[in-house]
Structures are given as C-alpha cells and as structure tokens.
Amino acid sequence: MTTEPRYELEISRVFDAPRELVYQAFTDPDQIAQWFGPIGWAVPRDTVEVDARPGGYQRFVMVNADDPGQRSPVNATFTEVVVNELLVGEQNVEGIPGFEGVATMTLRLEFHEEPGGKTRLELRQGPFSHQLEEGTREGWNSSFGKLDDLLAATRGH
Amino acid sequence: MKADDRLSVIFAALADPTRRAILARLADGDATVTELAEPFSISLPAISRHLKVLERAGLISRSRSGQWRSSTLETAALKEATDWMERYRVFWDASFDRLDVHLRRIKEDRGGEGRERPARKGAQQ
Numbered sequence: 138m139t140t141e142p143r144y145e146l147e148i149s150r151v152f153d154a155p156r157e158l159v160y161q162a163f164t165d166p167d168q169i170a171q172w173f174g175p176i177g178w179a180v181p182r183d184t185v186e187v188d189a190r191p192g193g194y195q196r197f198v199m200v201n202a203d204d205p206g207q208r209s210p211v212n213a214t215f216t217e218v219v220v221n222e223l224l225v226g227e228q229n230v231e232g233i234p235g236f237e238g239v240a241t242m243t244l245r246l247e248f249h250e251e252p253g254g255k256t257r258l259e260l261r262q263g264p265f266s267h268q269l270e271e272g273t274r275e276g277w278n279s280s281f282g283k284l285d286d287l288l289a290a291t292r293g294h
Numbered sequence: 295m296k297a298d299d300r301l302s303v304i305f306a307a308l309a310d311p312t313r314r315a316i317l318a319r320l321a322d323g324d325a326t327v328t329e330l331a332e333p334f335s336i337s338l339p340a341i342s343r344h345l346k347v348l349e350r351a352g353l354i355s356r357s358r359s360g361q362w363r364s365s366t367l368e369t370a371a372l373k374e375a376t377d378w379m380e381r382y383r384v385f386w387d388a389s390f391d392r393l394d395v396h397l398r399r400i401k402e403d404r405g406g407e408g409r410e411r412p413a414r415k416g417a418q419q
Contacts, residue, residue, distance in 0.1 A: 146386075148383065148386050148390075150390050152390075152393065152394060153397065153398070154397040154398075154400070158397055158400055158401065159393075162393055162396060162397060168396065168400075172389070172392040172393045172396035173389055173392075173393075174388075174389055175384075175385055175389055176388055258390075260386060262382060262386075
C-alpha cells in the first residue's frame with residue numbers, strides 16, 4: 138500500500154495574545170484590512186466582507202502596492218464556525234495556472250489556548266493535489282509518491 | 295515564457311494520469327516510446343502525443359540520436375510545480391508576521407497587557 142501524498146499545507150504558530158483577539162483578527166473586517174497579506178500587498182477595507190457563521194462568507198481582495206493592477210480576490214464560504222475556536226472555509230481560488238475554472242481548497246484554522254494568555258493557531262490548507270488531478274485519483278498515489286522521493290534525492294545537487 | 299505561463303503549461307501537463315505515470319516510469323530511468331507504452335492499453339502515437347506535451351512543459355527531454363529515441367525525466371520543472379505550494383507557506387508566514395505586530399498594537403490599545411514587551415524586530419526579513 139502506498140500512502141497518499143498529503144499535498145496539504147500545515148502551519149502552527151503561537152501568538153502572544155488571548156484566543157478571542159486572534160479569532161477577531163480573522164473575522165473583523167477592519168482588522169483583516171490591517172494585517173492580511175504579505176509585505177507589499179494591501180487589503181483595501183472596502184473590499185472586505187465577513188459573515189462568520191456556517192454558510193456565511195469571507196471575501197476580500199489583495200492588491201499589490203507597487204502594481205495596483207495586480208489584484209488577487211479571495212472568496213471563502215464558511216462550513217464550520219465555532220466562535221473563538223474554529224473557522225473552516227471552502228476557498229475559491231481563481232487564476233490558478235493551467236486551470237480554466239475555479240479551484241477549491243479547504244482552509245482550516247484552529248485556535249488553541251496556550252499558557253500565559255497565548256494562542257496557538259493551527260492552519261491547514263489543501264489539498265493542492267486536486268488542482269493537478271482533474272477529477273481522477275488514478276495513478277496519482279504511486280506517481281507522485283515516487284516523484285517526491287526523487288525530488289528529495291535531487292534537491293541536494 | 296513568463297513564469298506564470300510556464301507554470302500553467304507544467305500544471306496542464308501534470309493534470310493527466312497517463313502522463314504522471316509516464317513521469318513515474320522515467321523516475322526509474324530513461325525509456326523508449328515502446329517501453330513507455332507497455333503498461334498502457336493505448337497506441338504508440340498516443341504515447342508520443344503525451345511525450346510531446348511533457349517535453350513542451352520541460353518535464354522530459356528526448357534524445358535525438360537514432361531511431362530509438364529515449365526520454366529522460368527533467369526534475370527542474372517538477373520542482374517548480376511543488377515549489378508553488380511552498381509559496382503559500384511563505385505567504386502565510388509573512389502575513390502572520392504582520393498579525394503579530396497587529397495583535398501587539400490591539401493589546402496595547404486595550405489596557406496595556408503587552409506594554410512591558412518591547413516591539414520585537416525581525417518580523418519583516
């Protein structure tokens with residue numbers, strides 16, 4: 138049996154703030170506009186809309202500061218919401234190379250209380266493999282399992 | 295070709311299960327069209343068409359010598375595709391650096407719980 142390659146991003150990070158504050162940073166439109174996106178990208182406040190409940194949405198647009206024509210819309214529908222604890226959303230990602238339509242990924246954010254008033258955020262995003270699959274899993278497991286090993290072996294060169 | 299265009303050609307090439315299986319076979323070593331066709335119930339011309347797509351994406355190269363053209367896996371293009379996922383990690387890390395700063399400010403606004411902590415540099419490397 139081959140194990141399925143995850144092609145899922147996992148990030149764990151501790152923030153020095155209580156859980157409610159970290160949760161609010163993801164759900165309060167004013168706050169999202171202030172921090173979301175890497176350096177060089179801005180999220181204009183008027184593009185942010187959030188309705189944090191199951192079936193609700195989170196929408197905003199990231200705009201490149203140097204080239205405002207470069208815009209990346211993020212459009213998510215919440216499937217699970219537990220206030221201060223959990224946000225799960227289906228993200229529609231547009232403009233994926235090689236894919237005509239809209240790719241769908243799940244973004245899961247868990248907010249865990251840590252000692253000293255800190256919060257550990259567990260992020261999972263994926264699966265990235267769906268974007269390579271076009272609806273069929275056949276051939277995927279063995280092919281990419283092997284290719285992964287190969288890449289790991291050649292990376293050192 | 296622009297980086298995005300090149301990546302879209304790579305992803306389009308990877309989107310087909312037969313082509314992924316061909317790449318997996320080539321990970322074991324170079325092979326001719328006939329050898330590559332063996333596990334599949336499709337014609338040699340069909341395999342050749344798949345090879346053409348893979349070659350255009352830079353995922354394989356094909357020797358020009360003689361009638362037994364063999365194909366070789368090119369790992370650089372494949373790495374480009376997996377690196378693409380890693381870019382999401384970089385994206386989140388950079389966003390979370392900003393969130394760190396943001397949360398510190400929010401806490402200070404709300405009564406100074408975090409006041410004693412000096413602002414840490416290094417969040418914006």
